[in-house]
Amino acid sequence: MSHAATQTPELLAFSKDIRSLELSPLWERTVSQKPGTPCEPHIWRWADVEPLLLKACDLIDKKDAERRVLMLENPALRGQSFVAQTLFTGLQIILPGEVAAAHRHTPNALRFVMKGEGAYTSVAGERAMMHPGDFIVTPNWSWHDHGNIGKEPVVWMDGLDSAFTRFFGATFREDYPSETQPLYLAEGSSAAAYGSALLPVDFKPADGASPILRYPYERTREALEHLVRNQPLHASHGAKLRYANPANGKYPFPTMAAFMQLLPKGFAGRPWRSTENTVFNVAEGRGVATILGKTFDFGPHDIFVAPSWCDYAFVAQEDCVIFSYTDRPAQEATGFLREEQL
Numbered sequence: 054m055s056h057a058a059t060q061t062p063e064l065l066a067f068s069k070d071i072r073s074l075e076l077s078p079l080w081e082r083t084v085s086q087k088p089g090t091p092c093e094p095h096i097w098r099w100a101d102v103e104p105l106l107l108k109a110c111d112l113i114d115k116k117d118a119e120r121r122v123l124m125l126e127n128p129a130l131r132g133q134s135f136v137a138q139t140l141f142t143g144l145q146i147i148l149p150g151e152v153a154a155a156h157r158h159t160p161n162a163l164r165f166v167m168k169g170e171g172a173y174t175s176v177a178g179e180r181a182m183m184h185p186g187d188f189i190v191t192p193n194w195s196w197h198d199h200g201n202i203g204k205e206p207v208v209w210m211d212g213l214d215s216a217f218t219r220f221f222g223a224t225f226r227e228d229y230p231s232e233t234q235p236l237y238l239a240e241g242s243s244a245a246a247y248g249s250a251l252l253p254v255d256f257k258p259a260d261g262a263s264p265i266l267r268y269p270y271e272r273t274r275e276a277l278e279h280l281v282r283n284q285p286l287h288a289s290h291g292a293k294l295r296y297a298n299p300a301n302g303k304y305p306f307p308t309m310a311a312f313m314q315l316l317p318k319g320f321a322g323r324p325w326r327s328t329e330n331t332v333f334n335v336a337e338g339r340g341v342a343t344i345l346g347k348t349f350d351f352g353p354h355d356i357f358v359a360p361s362w363c364d365y366a367f368v369a370q371e372d373c374v375i376f377s378y379t380d381r382p383a384q385e386a387t388g389f390l391r392e393e394q395l
């Protein structure tokens with residue numbers, strides 16, 4: 054039970070006096086003890102953002118920007134570089150011929166490829182070409198560099214758990230001594246070793262990030278189509294799959310989960326809420342998301358955020374394929390996760 058303490062002059066004086074010793078009375082605490090955060094639902098529309106990414110290419114040279122990234126900041130967190138209290142979202146653009154130099158850092162990073170062909174990312178000695186709809190894993194502290202050897206600009210979404218490393222005071226980063234790292238694994242190595250429901254004989258399950266570098270879109274899309282044809286839809290999520298870490302059956306990162314869902318044309322989902330903070334990225338289709346009573350029309354490449362405990366529901370005007378990532382593994386590990394259909 055919480056109630057305000059009776060404010061006697063002695064008590065007021067006491068509370069004031071102890072401030073100089075960096076002490077504060079719990080009985081006067083005003084911070085929220087409810088679910089949810091100050092963050093607001095918000096949408097970043099491709100029609101607004103794409104021209105700005107191209108403009109940034111004119112204004113910022115690759116030599117001046119280690120990564121040419123526009124950060125998606127929650128309106129309630131201006132200047133703090135996060136899309137929600139626990140998640141970072143950026144949009145990165147790389148032009149033909151450019152290289153984003155090799156470095157590593159303690160935050161884990163995911164990429165969701167949005168537009169263009171011809172870019173690659175190299176992670177821990179292996180290179181993967183990036184194709185729209187691919188989900189790519191950059192485990193924490195692994196060297197990574199990107200490049201564009203094609204003929205058109207390439208854009209992807211970066212999702213990082215840097216809010217966690219900032220929270221813990223555990224953010225470290227290093228530049229690699231040369232612009233690109235040496236490649237000591239053939240392209241496709243991680244897919245061959247871990248990506249076919251097979252594992253190397255001497256493999257020991259581990260709790261880190263997924264050993265699969267790239268989860269290709271065509272396979273994800275095929276799996277979703279099969280699901281839609283053969284299984285009943287979830288009342289809120291339609292057909293939804295989570296990207297699995299084959300090493301332990303859990304998530305691609307200890308902190309972040311990633312999903313892809315298909316909402317068939319005409320789908321009208323029941324509202325859902327979760328303490329997960331969720332960033333959605335529309336791969337295909339048009340629809341409407343209602344988040345905390347606000348309606349957001351969405352189309353391909355739009356990104357929207359449903360912060361913790363904001364109820365959301367989808368209506369699909371066309372077949373929609375939507376990628377998302379959340380802080381679910383961290384909340385499951387701590388026992389904090391709660392979710393419900395409304």
Ligand code: 1HN
Nearest residue numbers: 120122143145197211213215
């Ligand atoms: C980073 O290393 C990348 O490697 C992208 O492409 C975005 C945001 C914050 C910190 C590091 C990248 C990032 C980042």
